[in-house]
Amino acid sequence: MSALTWTTVVPLASLAAWAWLLMGQGFFWRTDVRMPPSPADGAPADWPSVAVVVPARDEADVLPKTLPTLLAQDYPGHARILLVDDGSGDGTGALARELARDAPDGPPLTVLAPGEPEPGWTGKLWAVRCGIEHARSGTSEPEFLLLTDADIAHGPDSLRRLVRGALGQRLDLVSQMARLRVRTGWERLIVPAFVYFFAQLYPFRWVNRPGARTAAAAGGCVLLRTRAAVRAGVPDSIRDAVIDDVALGRAVKRSGGRIWLGLADGVESVRPYAGLSPLWRMVSRSAYAQLRNNPLLLVGTVLGLLLVYAVPPVWACAGSPVAGAAWLVMTLSYVPMLRYYRQPLWPAVLLPVTAALYLAMTVDSAVQHYRGRGAAWKGRTYS
Template sequence: MSALTWIASVSLAAWVCLLLGQARFWRTDIRLPPAGVPDEWPAVAVVVPARDEADVLPLSLPGLLAQRYPGRAEVFLVDDGSTDGTGELARRIASQRPPHGLPLTVTSPGEPEPGWTGKLWALRHGMALARERTGAAYLLLTDADIAHAPDSLRDLVGAASGARLDLLSQMARLRADSAWERLIVPAFVYFFAQLYPFGRVNRPRSRTAAAAGGCVLLRSEAAERAGIPESIRGAVIDDVTLARAVKRAGGGRIWLGLADGVESVRPYDRLPQLWRMVARSAYAQLGNSPLVLLGTVAGLTLVYLVPPVTALAGSPVGAAAWAVMALTYVPMLRYYRQPPWHAPALPVTAALYLLMTLDSAVRHHRGQGAAWKGRTYA
């Protein structure tokens, strides 16, 4: 057997292992659990951390304020040191909400104390204010660029109540309109699901935990039990860290799936925007470890780059590995309303992600860390 066939065979074996042993990560039918109908709908506080979000608030905040929720709910937008008039714009939008709309409070916590990331500092302030004013049983932590369908809050609370969940998170459908978004965004969610298979996350006895930070419904009791957000105050990848903290604190039950009525309105029309989105936290995901980075580079090369290279060199084994890869990607492309014939191009996207991860490591070692909207974290 030639060296080419040996290498292709190892890659194919890796794909067989992923296909059979990674909790069917390619599935895109994991949606909200069956909803319950509480005798009395619990109070909910919606906390929105916002830093320089004036461009997206007109697309996201009106839908959040217009939620059709049977119980008491209130929105707290935390203006995290914005310089573009985010807070004032939010107040103007709230003044135009429909009569049945949710009330909005805009507040600002000042600059983060040492050891806190900006988003978690904003959440700390918003959650404390929400507890003081509402005594809410649930907290919906949602980003300023996330647009919610009119019944989103009702559906989230109903599902969490029916399944008795401590944390319920939906992976918002990201925008995939521009050519670069269509190439990179579906793969972003595909890679996330491969790393944190939703089916495994949702098993109560599984140690795998993850959440999608754009839409997290958190039971207030679970937040207090896990010490949220103080216990995760320095986390750059705050959503996954939050889910781990909840799952480990008294065996908290969590759930993660894809969304239908929760969408991101933030545009990433150009490659540099998408590059920064990935590179700012990719190395942190690897624990800022050069050894783990080396293993990641080797793994990405073996799994995603070897199949097309060996297939184009004439190896049928490499072609088989490439075919398996493409087939597992098709459901995610369909979820993002993209044609399935884009699937064989996944190695191109994987190569870009590999370069973004290397760039993330370079930035870290230059002292730039995870940079986002004027702040840099070690």
């Protein structure tokens, strides 16, 4: 390629890509997609019953900060909690029972132990299946299921707001992207970008549009109508999904259900990520699965990320004003997410550095997949 091409066409292509992302990708960079409004006529006359299903594997460190928030829910209807102890070796189940005894006025807690997952199942979905089956086995089937991870802390009105949102908008699935913990330097560099990139892949406005093909959910907090789960055949129909929340959203939407996904207020993850290594594992364990384990998609992703995130700063430092404009657009698009995470705004200029890390994580995810160690999590590896 000629020097003219390198100095003009490539930066122009990058700027064009950013113009399209900014205006044509569902306004993914905006952070105003929040919980649906409550019904205009106020609270429902009869609050539906809810079964809260919490899959938990070796979660004794975080459970004292999260389970009490479920036991303290201000919910007018009938609710119960099913914690599914997925083969924990740290006393997760016993600790859950102890925490429930300390909150006698909270929803009743049942601890289940389903044993090792059957072949073809991921551990989390096997635990979810156990919880849903138990919830539906009683004399009265719950109208809603709240699927929430063991590291998620809920505000006292969280369940009430989720149910009111589902009823008010006639939704079959309401999912909130929990606010992840951001305290250490690595968390500040990696975590807000994780949600930013997720929204770029699955723009919330597209997810929430009934006629759009885009579908997703955030696994930390999913309120699901029981009849919608039955109609979609979940979790059995997605039993081997590594990225189970996206698969869940797709299954419900494809079966005719109405879904909603947005950023959370009052739903937060307390899981700490001390250093780069655990954050790296969080991303790399499923990054290549996101690309369907397809090497051609991996090559396309690498080239695309280089064009969108590497070209602007490199060419701008070489004196290209067009590349500088692309870098400015990129930086400004990241500012709303930093504000949502209550972070200083100056790190927005470092988004290319963060993107380079995510690119390396994605390549490493592919390498681990071909080494037979892909999608490893808490002692289990899924092909």
